[in-house]
Amino acid sequence: MKKIFSYVMLLLAGTFALTACSDDNESNPTLVQPQEFSMFQPSVGNGTVVLGQTDAVTLSWTIPVFTDFGAPVVPTYVVQMSPVGSFTKEFISDAEDNTGADFITLDQTFVEPRGAISTERINQSLQKMLGWAAETDVPANLTLTFRAKSFIRDAGGNEYNTIISSNTVTVNTKPYFILDRLPILWYMVGNNIGSNGWGNDKVGGGLIPLLPSSNETYDKTTGTGVISYTGFFPAGTQFKFVQTPGDWNTQMNYTNVENADGSFLSDEDGDNHNIGISVAGYYTVKLNTKSSKVTVEKYDRTVKAFTSMGMPGSHNEWNIGANPMTACESLNGENHVWIAKFEPTADGEVKFAADGDWADNWGADAFPWGTGASNGPNIPFTKGSYTVILNDITGQYFFIDNATN
Numbered sequence: 001m002k003k004i005f006s007y008v009m010l011l012l013a014g015t016f017a018l019t020a021c022s023d024d025n026e027s028n029p030t031l032v033q034p035q036e037f038s039m040f041q042p043s044v045g046n047g048t049v050v051l052g053q054t055d056a057v058t059l060s061w062t063i064p065v066f067t068d069f070g071a072p073v074v075p076t077y078v079v080q081m082s083p084v085g086s087f088t089k090e091f092i093s094d095a096e097d098n099t100g101a102d103f104i105t106l107d108q109t110f111v112e113p114r115g116a117i118s119t120e121r122i123n124q125s126l127q128k129m130l131g132w133a134a135e136t137d138v139p140a141n142l143t144l145t146f147r148a149k150s151f152i153r154d155a156g157g158n159e160y161n162t163i164i165s166s167n168t169v170t171v172n173t174k175p176y177f178i179l180d181r182l183p184i185l186w187y188m189v190g191n192n193i194g195s196n197g198w199g200n201d202k203v204g205g206g207l208i209p210l211l212p213s214s215n216e217t218y219d220k221t222t223g224t225g226v227i228s229y230t231g232f233f234p235a236g237t238q239f240k241f242v243q244t245p246g247d248w249n250t251q252m253n254y255t256n257v258e259n260a261d262g263s264f265l266s267d268e269d270g271d272n273h274n275i276g277i278s279v280a281g282y283y284t285v286k287l288n289t290k291s292s293k294v295t296v297e298k299y300d301r302t303v304k305a306f307t308s309m310g311m312p313g314s315h316n317e318w319n320i321g322a323n324p325m326t327a328c329e330s331l332n333g334e335n336h337v338w339i340a341k342f343e344p345t346a347d348g349e350v351k352f353a354a355d356g357d358w359a360d361n362w363g364a365d366a367f368p369w370g371t372g373a374s375n376g377p378n379i380p381f382t383k384g385s386y387t388v389i390l391n392d393i394t395g396q397y398f399f400i401d402n403a404t405n
Contacts, residue, residue, distance in 0.1 A: 031073075031152065034064035034163040039148050041169045048141070051119040052176040060114035061148045064163050075150045076159075077110040079117055082145045083126060085170075091129045093222070094291060104129050105149070109249060117146075123175050127221045135177040144171050155271035157255060181223040183212035183369065184289045185398070186252070188229055190239025190274065195330040201246040203400075204328045204339035209389055210241070210287050211396040214364070214371040224290035230299050230393045232334040233283050238274035241287060241294070252287065256294045265296055282393075303393055306354040309338040311388070313350030313378070320353050325390065336393045342386045349378035352390050352397065362390070368399035 039061045049057055059079060066073045080087065082103035091101035104125050108115060122144070132138050146169050151162040187207040191197045199206025210227040212218060218225035240253040253273040257265065264283075266276035275296065277283065282299040309325040316322035325338035338352075352372060354360040362372030367380050372395035385402040 030068040031066060031161060032068050033161050034066055034150070036062070037064040037148070037150060037163050037165050038062050038167045039146065039165045039169050042171065044171060048172045048174060049119065050174045051123045052174075054119050056116035056118055057122070057171060058114060058116050059146060059148070059169070061150075061165060063113050064150050066152060066161055073152065074111055076153045077113070077115065077148055077150050078105055079108070079115065080105050080147050080149060081122065081125065083130060083142055085143070085145045085168075087145075087147065087168075093128065093224075098129075101129065111249070122173070124178060124181065124222050126175055127178055128219070132177060132221075138175050138177045140174065142173050142175050144173055145169070146171065155273075178221055180220050181218075183218045183225055183227060184223040184243075185209045185211070185400075186227060186241045186243050186287055186289060187245060188239050188241055188285065190237060192234050192237040192332045193239050194328055197331055200242050200248065203245055203387065204326065204337075204389070207242070207245055208328060208337055209398065210285065211389065211391060211394075211398050212369050213394070213396055214366065219290065222290075224288075226286050226288050228284060228286045228394075228396070229337075230284045230391060231282065231329065231336045232303075232332055233277040233281065234332050235278055235280040237277040237332070238268045239277075240272070240274055252292060252294060256287075256292055258293045258295055260296070264298070299393075303336070304360070305334055305336070306360065306392060308355055309390065309392065310353050310356070311340060311342065311350055312353055313381075314348030315344045315346070315350065320356055320358070325352075325388070328389075336391055338390045338392065340388045342381075342388045342399065344381060344383050347380070347382050349380055351376075351378055352392075354392065360392075362392070362395045362397075364395075364397075368401065370397060371395050372397055 042057060042059055066075055080103050084102050087103045089101045091098050091104040106121055106125060148165040151159040153159055187209050189198060189200045189207055194206045194208050196206035203209060208229060210229045212227050216226045240251055242248060243250040254267040254275045255273050257275060264277060264279040266278055268274040268276035282303055284297050284299045286295045310320040311323040311325060312318045312320045323340060325340040327335040328337040328339050329335040351361050351363040361375060363376035363379055364370040364372045365377045386399040387402055388399050390397045
């Protein structure tokens, strides 16, 4: 009798457990496909946006419902743009054939139901998509049609439950011709990067820029191409890349790495996908801003470390010690990146020189960026305010215009 009672109690307990689990599952939100989603017509001053004189156009939209009873979820939004008012074929920058493409997805992402759409990016996208090769190709006025796309993105970057806004909005614009876009910079951040581990708000602090090289070519309308960094990495280094200082929203990580060599590279920190270096040494990191692909390779040439770096030139009567640069890298034990504020009041020429003499110096005939050669020519510059970055291993340099950053 005791055994029968025990069996009955076990069965009842199991039933209660199953019921509790069932009730718990029923109370959890379930991801569903949104059915409704729309944009609001923006209010535009005098009715026409002069793209060259306005920073951004603010667009907004309703919030699509991604769960069965409205539980909180943070979707991602992008904006698509058409210069002809139709959305039948998307323009893809690296596609072999864009014939018939009539819309493009702008490269900004948002997590709120509104976004400031950069007019510079709008104009760049138009010039690339429509193939403007000269100023005469640019129309005086162009009506643009916008729509929004929303989706849920997982840690691996996969998109789910995508929905397109049910309506479009139009904005009248005056576009302009971009003569020559400078290469786009991205910044490396990590535990042994710069002088502030994982600090992403200061160039030359926790952020080290990857620089363009004279051995590469860059798209004149978008500034995309291969940028790189060469330096020393201690074992245990983890890093990734951000596009904008102080902003974690747009980044690249291990998921962007091509042909990863497992003998020294690893995927670290779970969903964060940091790039891990397991073997101390010198490496060259390349980031293709057009394809969003990253490569990391060993750098086997002899490297010399310097204790100081100067910028002698016509602005200081070629005094090596008059404009010292600051070492950027203090966390990895060996500095090869230098930074300085440079504010010449007249056009002139300059070079980089190490350790207080001319034995190790770099120059090139390119401005505002280039690859300096040992004992190379003087670098020409124009008056202004710049943040100057130099990599003494490769000679890569960039005079970043403070007025546009």
